[in-house]
Amino acid sequence: MKNRNKINITVLGKIFLLSISALSATGCYSVKKSVERSYPNSQEIFWPDDYQPEESKFFVHNEIDIAASAETVWTVLIQADEWENYYEGASNLNLIDNAEGRLSENSVFTWKTMGLGFTSTIQEFDAPCRLSWESNRKNIRGYHAWLIIPTENGCKLITSESQHGFMTLLQKAFVPKKLERLHDEWLAQIKLKSENVDQ
Numbered sequence: 585m586k587n588r589n590k591i592n593i594t595v596l597g598k599i600f601l602l603s604i605s606a607l608s609a610t611g612c613y614s615v616k617k618s619v620e621r622s623y624p625n626s627q628e629i630f631w632p633d634d635y636q637p638e639e640s641k642f643f644v645h646n647e648i649d650i651a652a653s654a655e656t657v658w659t660v661l662i663q664a665d666e667w668e669n670y671y672e673g674a675s676n677l678n679l680i681d682n683a684e685g686r687l688s689e690n691s692v693f694t695w696k697t698m699g700l701g702f703t704s705t706i707q708e709f710d711a712p713c714r715l716s717w718e719s720n721r722k723n724i725r726g727y728h729a730w731l732i733i734p735t736e737n738g739c740k741l742i743t744s745e746s747q748h749g750f751m752t753l754l755q756k757a758f759v760p761k762k763l764e765r766l767h768d769e770w771l772a773q774i775k776l777k778s779e780n781v782d783q
Contacts, residue, residue: 625645625647625731625733625740625742626645626742626744628731628733628742629714629716629729629731629742629744630708630714630716630729631727631729631746632707632727634727634748635726635727635746635748636746637744637746640746640747640748641747641748641749641752641753642746642747642752642755642756642763643744643745643746643747644744644745644763644764644767645742645743645744646742646743646744646764646767646768646770646771647740647741647742647743647771648740648741648768648771648772648774648775649735649737649738649739649740649741650738650739650740650741650774650775650778650779651737651738651779652738652739652775652778652779652781653734653738653739654712654713654732654733654734654739655711655712656778656781657712657732657739657741657774657778658711658712658713658715658732659712659781660774660777660778660781661715661730661732661741661774662686662687662688662711662715663685663686664677664679664685664686664687664691664693665677665679665685665686666685670773670777671766671769671770671773672766672769673697673698673763673766673767673769673770674695674696674697675695675696675697676694676695676696676701677693677694677695677696678693678694678695679691679692679693680692680693680694687706687709687715688706688709689706689709690706691705691706691709691717692704692705692706698755698759698762698763698766700721700724700751701721702719702720702721703719703720703721704717704718704719704728705717705718705719707727708729712732713731713732713733714729714730714731714732715729715730716728716729716730723749723750723751724747724748724749724750724751724752725747725748725749726745726746726747726748727745727746727747728743728744728745729743729744729745730742730743731743731744741771741774741775743767743770743771745763745767
């Protein structure tokens with residue numbers, strides 16, 4: 585019985601390693617396809633050289649049209665102390681040295697997302713159009729960018745995230761669509777809150 589368990593564990597381990605190797609080998613191709621599908625909006629983001637989507641290990645892109653002004657959407661978005669109330673992907677958020685609960689150009693915040701704890705630092709803060717932060721922890725780092733584009737009927741809200749690190753391979757293998765789903769929900773909730781304000 586013990587030998588059979590050892591064999592099963594060995595086989596599962598080999599399957600896991602082969603899966604990771606395959607994902608690593610094809611990762612760049614799938615990322616490039618994702619970037620192409622979201623063109624041109626993901627290309628409008630000011631990506632640091634180290635986080636260019638075409639070179640990332642994991643990349644997600646989401647966007648939504650909102651019948652509210654860019655200023656209203658911006659106000660909802662930067663109120664970080666409210667995220668946990670309507671976004672499933674945020675918990676234990678703490679803005680460092682910030683009693684107002686709103687992001688600013690110098691904000692640093694700790695939070696838990698995708699089951700992991702991160703420290704995130706604002707890299708771009710250009711109201712009411714551009715917001716981005718970099719998040720770091722051992723084995724994974726990411727750059728999360730937001731872009732708000734005014735339209736005839738309100739604005740388009742775009743969010744993209746580019747990641748590097750070993751944990752991205754596990755994400756691809758076991759929860760490849762989870763971050764995209766969470767971001768879709770985040771955008772939908774921001775849309776709801778913003779449109780309620782502008783009614």
